[in-house]
Amino acid sequence: MSNPQFNSVEVGTLLPSLVLPPLNRTVLALYAGASGDHVPLHIDIDFARKAGMPDVFGHGMLTVAWLSRVLTGWVSQQLIRKIDVRFIGITHLYNEVTCSGRVVEKLEQEGEHRVRVEIQACNQYGDKKVVGEALIALP
Amino acid sequence: MLDKSYIGRNLGRITTEVERGRLRFFAKATGETNPVYTDEAAAKAAGYRSLPVPPSYFFCLQMIDDPDPTGWLTKLGVNLQHILHGEQSFEYLDMAFAGDSLIFESRVTDIYDKKGGALEFLVTESTCVNQLNKVVVKMKCTTVIRNPGAGKK
Numbered sequence: 001m002s003n004p005q006f007n008s009v010e011v012g013t014l015l016p017s018l019v020l021p022p023l024n025r026t027v028l029a030l031y032a033g034a035s036g037d038h039v040p041l042h043i044d045i046d047f048a049r050k051a052g053m054p055d056v057f058g059h060g061m062l063t064v065a066w067l068s069r070v071l072t073g074w075v076s077q078q079l080i081r082k083i084d085v086r087f088i089g090i091t092h093l094y095n096e097v098t099c100s101g102r103v104v105e106k107l108e109q110e111g112e113h114r115v116r117v118e119i120q121a122c123n124q125y126g127d128k129k130v131v132g133e134a135l136i137a138l139p
Numbered sequence: 140m141l142d143k144s145y146i147g148r149n150l151g152r153i154t155t156e157v158e159r160g161r162l163r164f165f166a167k168a169t170g171e172t173n174p175v176y177t178d179e180a181a182a183k184a185a186g187y188r189s190l191p192v193p194p195s196y197f198f199c200l201q202m203i204d205d206p207d208p209t210g211w212l213t214k215l216g217v218n219l220q221h222i223l224h225g226e227q228s229f230e231y232l233d234m235a236f237a238g239d240s241l242i243f244e245s246r247v248t249d250i251y252d253k254k255g256g257a258l259e260f261l262v263t264e265s266t267c268v269n270q271l272n273k274v275v276v277k278m279k280c281t282t283v284i285r286n287p288g289a290g291k292k
Contacts, residue, residue: 020170027168034161034168035196036203039219051220052287060224061198065169068194072173077191077234084228 003075006106006113006138015074015101015117018066022094023058031062058091063121063130066099070119071134074101081114085132095123101134112137141215141259141284143250150211150245150263155204159237162190165199182236189237194229197267197276201243215261217284225260225281233275240270248279256289 004013032043037059040047048056064085071080091097098121105116114137121130159179166176174181175191182190192200202208209219235241249262261282267275 030164030168034164035199036205036208037199039209039222041220041222047220061195061227062169064195064198064227065165065193069169069171069173072193076185077194080194080231082228082230083194084226086226087224090223 003079003139006115009103009106009115009138011103011106013103015070015103017098017100018070018073020066020097020099022096023091024093025056027062028056028058031059031065035059035061037061053090055093057093058095060087060091060130063087063091063097063099066097067101067119067121067130067132070099070101071117071136075136075138079137080134081137082135083119083132084134085119085130087130089127089129091121091123091129095129097121097123097129104133109135114138140252140256141217141250141261145215145247146250148247150247152242152244153201153205154240154242155200157192157200157235157237157239157241159190161203162192162196162237165193165196169193187234187236192235192237192239194231197229197235197278198227198280200241201245201265201267201278212261212282217261221285221287223283223285225283226279227281228279230277231275232277233269233273235267235269235275241275242268244268257286259284259286 028042042059101117101119103115104118107114117134119132122128163177175185243265245263245265248264252259263280265278269275
């Protein structure tokens, strides 16, 4: 994989975004098993309803895994220095999530060329679900 | 309200082996299409010693070999019906790969509330060290606890 060069990246450069298929129960069950996150809010509709939710909903960290795929689709993973995210909305069943990233700053830090990338996950209505930023070293 | 004397509490250590099959299962569950994460030959061609642990999977590794990953929350009196993940951060110092043995150590670093106690925030910080005693990642997790009924007048 060839990594983008610091000199060829500008503030405003967009990372290739990732468009996910509508969220379904199979994905939630697979993610619960694969991630070890067995909190029943995501897999058991009876439990979710008792908690006052209309149905099960997506794991926040599933969306972070998708956001990470945007980063590792752009650079080799060893260049990722930091990822910070805030969960601001619940990803409901059948939401079609788009994960995107945009370079917002070029900087020198700890002797490296780095870029700060704003990342976000939105559903098909443009509602933000997870927002944050990543710090990436570039050659 | 949560007992603030838990601030500073060590939540113990978890040792976990990074397994190839689990990484492939995670790749399937997250729709990963980059062969570096599923195919040993592609990983080696990319210069890795085996399949890499993807960035967010460190959060999972910490739970996966914990016999009761939410037990400490229950012990604090938290009802699991009322929890939400608020914030998460990762600081990467190194990578980890299938075959590695990782140790996670966590502690509670803050407890605070907003909206008159209707929302409580529980912050934990974890450090992950590999078999060579090298720090791989530092994580910070904020769990939000909704307290329906609290804060209302």
